[in-house]
Amino acid sequence: MASSSSSLLLPSGPTFSKRSTFTPSRGIGRLRIQSPTVRCLSEEFRAESASPREYEDQTTLMKRRDIIGLALSISSLVMSSSDTKGAGLPPEEKPRLCDAACEKELENAPMVTTESGLQYKDIKVGRGPTPPTGFQVAANYVAMVPSGQIFDSSLEKGLPYIFRVGSGQVIKGLDEGLLTMQTGGKRRLYIPGPLAFPKGLVSAPGRPRVAANSPVVFDVSLEYIPGLEADEE
Numbered sequence: 001m002a003s004s005s006s007s008l009l010l011p012s013g014p015t016f017s018k019r020s021t022f023t024p025s026r027g028i029g030r031l032r033i034q035s036p037t038v039r040c041l042s043e044e045f046r047a048e049s050a051s052p053r054e055y056e057d058q059t060t061l062m063k064r065r066d067i068i069g070l071a072l073s074i075s076s077l078v079m080s081s082s083d084t085k086g087a088g089l090p091p092e093e094k095p096r097l098c099d100a101a102c103e104k105e106l107e108n109a110p111m112v113t114t115e116s117g118l119q120y121k122d123i124k125v126g127r128g129p130t131p132p133t134g135f136q137v138a139a140n141y142v143a144m145v146p147s148g149q150i151f152d153s154s155l156e157k158g159l160p161y162i163f164r165v166g167s168g169q170v171i172k173g174l175d176e177g178l179l180t181m182q183t184g185g186k187r188r189l190y191i192p193g194p195l196a197f198p199k200g201l202v203s204a205p206g207r208p209r210v211a212a213n214s215p216v217v218f219d220v221s222l223e224y225i226p227g228l229e230a231d232e233e
Contacts, residue, residue, distance in 0.1 A: 095155040097142050097186055097219040098123055106188060118173050119190040123219070128183025131225050133166035138226065139178060142219040151207045151216075160223045171196055174218055181222045189218040 098106065102123055109121040131137045138160040143152040154161045163169040165178050173191030181187055193213035200212035210216060 094150050094153065095142075096150075097140065097155070097221055098188065111190075114176065116172075116176060116195060117192040118176050118195055119192075120177055121188045121190075123186035123188060124184075124221075126182030126185025126222060128185075128222075129225060129228055130182050131165050131179065131222070131228070133179065134164055135228060136162055136226050137165045137178060138162045138223040140221045140223060141174070144217045144219075145208055145210060146215055146217060148217075149208045151201065151210055162226075173216075174220065177218070178220060178222060181220070183222050183224055186219070186221040189220060191216050191218060 106121050106123065109123075111119055111121055113119045139162075140154045140160045141152075142150060142155060144150050166175050168175070171191065173189055173195035176195070177187060177189040177191075192215050196214065196216045197210055198213055200214070201207075201210035203209035
């Protein structure tokens with residue numbers, strides 16, 4: 001019993017007795033094992049059995065392969081990121097409510113500052129009605145960080161955004177800015193942090209991160225007031 005239980009605890013490598021002849025049980029012919037040799041295909045064992053000079057050469061070769069592979073990976077990333085520039089394609093162009101000519105006009109437009117700290121410039125003064133608090137409005141908007149990079153836009157979605165103005169369905173600065181607009185008007189809102197996004201917005205592909213309570217800029221156009229215009233007609 002001792003011999004059978006100890007066989008389960010044999011080391012993973014082969015062991016042999018001093019005698020080179022092994023006699024199996026009945027039914028199996030005699031097997032003679034001569035000069036047992038253990039071969040290890042692992043690079044580590046071969047490196048240990050090699051001479052110091054061979055081991056140094058193998059290590060150097062492996063390091064060179066790693067460096068070459070890393071260099072190829074970096075070069076492929078650089079090439080893929082510069083494909084657009086290399087092809088002569090224009091930088092990302094997103095639809096805007098205020099084009100280059102509009103930007104020049106805004107430089108000379110008067111700035112209005114409200115008690116809350118909201119600032120705005122009128123791109124175009126509308127001729128329609130002003131929305132009462134709680135009424136639904138349809139507005140297009142382009143939301144930007146102060147650098148001008150767009151993080152949200154109704155123009156990209158192809159439909160104006162419909163919500164109840166003054167009811168807290170949008171950020172405070174947008175609510176306040178729209179309540180004094182006339183239908184058909186366009187305005188740039190410079191919204192301070194306390195009237196913007198208290199929790200911020202995480203970044204996404206093609207969209208920059210907006211830090212909590214950081215200032216933002218909105219270009220808005222008041223398209224129509226559904227219920228009010230229907231009554232007037």
